[in-house]
Amino acid sequence: MKNLSVAAVRLSRWLLSFAGRGGSLPGQIGLKIDPQILSKIRITGPVVVVTGTNGKTSTANLIADLLQEAGYDVVTNRKGDNLREGIATALLSRTSLSGTVKATAAVLETDELNVKYILPALPVTALVVTNFFRDQLDRAREMEQLIESIEGVLEPFQGTLVLNANDPNVMRLADKAPQASVVTFGVARNQESTRVTGEAAEGKFCPRCSRPLVYDWYQYSHIGRFRCEACGFGTPDTIDVNLEDIDLAAGTFAWNGSTFHNPYEGLYSMYNAAAVLALGKLLGIPAPKAEAVFRHAPQPAGRNETFEADGRRIVLNLVKNPTGANEVMKVIERDPALKQIVIVLNDREQDGRDVSWIYDTHFEKFMNPATQAIWCTGTRSGDMGLRMQYGGWTGPLHMVSDLKEAVHEAAAAGDVIYVVATYTALVPARNAILEEVRK
Template identity: 30%
Template sequence: MKPLRYYGAILTARSAIFALRAIGRNATHFPGGLAMKICPQFLKHIEKPPVLIGVTGTNGKTTVSNMIGDVLKAAKIPYANNALGSNIQEGIIVTMLEATTFWGKRKAEYCVLEIDERVSPKIYPYLKPTYLVVTNLFRDSYRRNAHVGYIADILQETIPSETTLILNADDLISLNLKPDNRRVTFGVDRLENEVEIRDSRIKDIHYCLKCGHRLTFDFNRYHHLGKAHCEGCGYTSPKGDVVITHVDETRKKMTLRIFDEYFEVKKIGDNITDLYNSVAAIALLHTFGMKTKEILHHFDGIEVVKSRYDVSELNGKKVIVMMAKDQNPIATSRVCDFIRRYPRHERIGVVLMNEASDHHTVSENIAFIYDTDFEYLNQPNITQVLFGGMRYLDFIARYKLSGIGEDRVNGAPDEASAVQLVDLDKVDTVFILYGTKTEPQALSAKRALLERMSEREVKA
């Protein structure tokens, strides 16, 4: 019999959801917190959908979750998810309430959950995913999970043995999770004319996880991602079950090998991380049991979430708003690498708003900027790099250590002032990079830049 406090938690949480939505709020976090306070083991008692799809990992879990959800929606498969809510306990509790009747009886057959790696010990004892995608494991926010081995250990200890894993064949760290579980692997083959990146500041695996011998990388895509083998024990990266083998940039198509069959599907996004997100979602949907042709058909209708990569063009100039996760040296380095590969004939300006809004009781650890590959922005066609936010002087000091001329670096203590420093005579394309808490400032900066471009045209 379920405890009375569980029913009290349901009533309180649902009342909070109703009240918050009545005033226009999403109600995706606070009601879950109330439920936890009343019944700490709330997730133990609520009924769960028969098929639970989890998505976790350092980078890409939100995008992969959204892609999976978009295909299920297009296929008219009803499901619950936490796309609008948080990926920790509170948000997951609200999602479970959405997936059940008023008193917690199951009504949804399927659920797609984005799950933060750190909360695994509080989730998996009660919610046992049928399938779990692990996108990758990298060094992340220094405050919560800077040590990738620490996060890998948490997942190793908490992922249920009955869960089918969808793992990245190019990431030897996440690939070695729960070796006895059923698994399907995904990856991206070395693409035509793809250049290795062996100059990343961070590389979180150097030694074989089987025998401790130093690994030899046959192909190093970036950081520790790629293909490697061990000359000590013979261990080698697998070739992968669901793999992107070729990309046609002209036609915006990519070739997929799904086990031993080949298919063509729309290429989503412009970044290598978009390829990994796409193939991870396809691998999950194939393992879930959806027919390949149906997956690929619905995939053609997917677009990258606009707020994460948004291009505006006016009077021959572009403003690109792009997410670079704050406090995360890997995610920020990947964006810097993307910018340095942008067409060299364009003069580029970069405005970085990659700063956390810290609570007054917490001291921000700024060390992540010294692990970020800002050196990638030391290109002759990158004419301006601007920093906005209270930590702008720290960023400028780090950037100067990259050996880049002081005449190209500037900043301001707030984002609005920083974007006004963009010299429209020196740039053709401006990248506005924002963190998880600075999207409103980034969108405001985009509007301000477009207004300046428009006024400039009128005066001309």
């Protein structure tokens, strides 16, 4: 069955390539033929699994680039097919009929709910965890249930946990992995850090004893330096990779005596870079190779992706939960230019049917004189328009059913346009922007 499963994936992937398609279908076929196929293949070299609510795509891609820079032949699901079927497609497409993956390293972005399938099946060297936030409640359920699904497969894990030291929901994983080693990463206190937080936060109570956690400071949401005064659980006194001298304006940070260029904008993205450096330290990859990767990192689609044409600047951002959306709002707020805002809110299955998260997002951050008008579109445009009114927006508010029309009107109204889109709206929004740019 193993050989048949591998052959079916390779053949279906080859056939789909002629139609310009890819995705997870080949992996679905392979797993249907042999549900245990992932545990039967052989991988030579490190296997890195990257998971978490926000930042896993960027982090996984940067880690894959780092390993390639270090000389590894890397197999990875770079396009973000992070469910079990997508991971099976990536691996089995590079597997010989004898069951050996033809690569010297694997970097696999993995959906949080799929870690329970991937971690026991593969010889994972390192599990990198970026953060845990409330996200897509109708699919992922409450965050506690999601974390428990990962904790349930950690007891036999003998690799290394690479954990965000500033997230109590991540650090708790170490308690459930007695056979694993732990490497931590974080970001030191800086000019953006605050003593209190007004953002949605899920790190209020100690996961060991349920007492309230005390924070010395916050970076955003529940990310910061925390401790439990009852049982001692908290941010480690010594963090293996702790970024310092944070300069958001210059986009730089320091670690281990060297200055690095942050590949993406925003304080939250510094944690992606910290995770990459921590993984590099674990594998003995020199830091200059990471700096080379950071300096040449491509901008991921929909992550502050910028398009320019005829003096206009259009910036596209993906939003899918309150914490990630709030960080996008901060980026928009810091831009002093006169701007138009397009918000595309969908509620399809991949977005999450429950859109109540928009009331935990601080859209008010861009409700200032620099914002000239707001366009709301998408399947739940009415809900977003109501949210704008509840937020106190009194300027021009346009409700447009057609996404392309909304982008076109905003682009005609000004030179700086921010487009904020949920998951299923991201590709249509990007296509609409490209049409405007090509005119």
